Amino acid sequence: MIPFSVLDLSPITEGGSVAQSLENSRRLATAAEENGYKRFWLAEHHGMKGIASAATSLVISHVASATRSIRVGSGGIMLPNHSPLVIAEQFGTLAALYPGRIDLGLGRAPGTDMRTAQALRRNMETSANNFPNDVVELQALLGPGTEDQKIIAVPGADSNVPIWLLGSSHFSAHLAGILGLPFAFASHFAPDMLLTALEIYRERFTPSPQLDKPHVMVGVMGVAADTDEESDYLFTSMQQSFVALRRNARGRFPPPVKSMDGLWSSDEKIFVDHAMTYAVVGGPETIRSKIRTFIEQTKADELIISMPIFDMEARLHSLKLFGEAQRQLAAAA
Template structure:
């Protein structure tokens, strides 16, 4: 088990387990390879009984190729049969709600009963890309609550604009999920009566408070009668604890190099100094909630983690040094959870 967080004893029945696919691009390869892996990951997750796979909108990040979640979802949907697919999430202030209604309405028509629409208000990129490439007004995030409601209306066929319907989209009622890493998202999801997913896989600080606020302030809606809380968590699984710990060390070092070192080439000694720096330790602390170990270790950690915040579902980010180990980790996790 990871020693990153002291968790309470597990309670309750088994909960739903899903996957967050960041569509990593490894050094020296094209994004096309990551798309092939996303298909393989979803197919394996489907066979193992995972509930869903989500893809996150990111921009100008050389190692992440999920910049267009709707397109990637459509590609994966064509190669799978039953597993739910969705965004984790679409950064709604980057888009007109009407456009997203059309995109996910199209997906819902192509893959009925399998599409989710997770929504975030962060830009998913740096400020230069935000303003100059995406041409987004930084103040667009201020209208996120209104945009969520407008999107919901388009999908329900109750258009907020007279004479304008989302085609496809109207009447599909694609389920919406609010994503966040702060109390803002928790409060909004509770007010609108929508499911809430917390990004604790990289932003652990406010997890417990947000979960508490969401459940306490939840107002039932037509979409949801009771609160539904999803917590994200990292998993580094291997055949031995020693191997898992070594793999996590590599993952942590790679994260520091990518974020603090901006991916520049450096010697192992230089990377050691960066890892030990304040900035390096801050980056590693973002991975606070990580299950590390063998199948029993990981399963026990996830049960305790879920119990800590009374989660209805966990969405897992597989954190391994390479693709083969990530896929093996998925097998270990899937078989441990059966």
């Protein structure tokens, strides 16, 4: 059975604080390590009142310092927001502090609204268009270097931090295949192009010094509890959050509710249900069945789970249940 990993956004809950959210990420990472997860990734978002992982490299270090073996990385760094040299130095430093444990997942979306993206990037016209060149430049900065290299990342040079490309469309699938990089698809919120993107990636894949054959990670929203009813209740926090996102009324992560009736329109329900096409929500038997089907459908090499749960103890219990599901599926394989 394929390994499971965790995607975390350091959610800031209603009534909570940034400090509490960052401490919760540490707790979740240590629990993921204890339960056999392979990676713990953090995502770059800006201007979001409910997300504390904007300074992603710092949060990665915060988490990595509390763990010993689990790989820690970005899911992802939105590269057009930064110069490749800055990211090479940051992740070269992380690789020196936590040898053999750092991953660098890269995306080309802004991770925020356009006004905030403008404040981050200054030049919106060239940033996203330069993404393929920026990835190649970053690879060179993290690689062994050459005698005639004019710009050197210190730290960073020869750290060879593994680079992943993240995407929710065909663009990054093409690019990851051409560059011979592992590919992670954001099916936890963008289901439409999942299967065609994976097909394109595998067809276009060219072996590289980093990778000799295609390697795919797929994402799911995951909420596990002791019963299907309890997991459905916990999942209403994510449903409310997506409704707020559609209304451009971003706030802190809300507590669950007994019913979504009256909290969303029929169009909003359709939008959220579609975005959550591949969500794995349920009790132990239900999540095992859904995961098995999803893996068979995608033929993925890894699964990464985002667990949008308001209560920290319930989030930790969900993580434990998914870990148990992975082991049971592996035993049955």
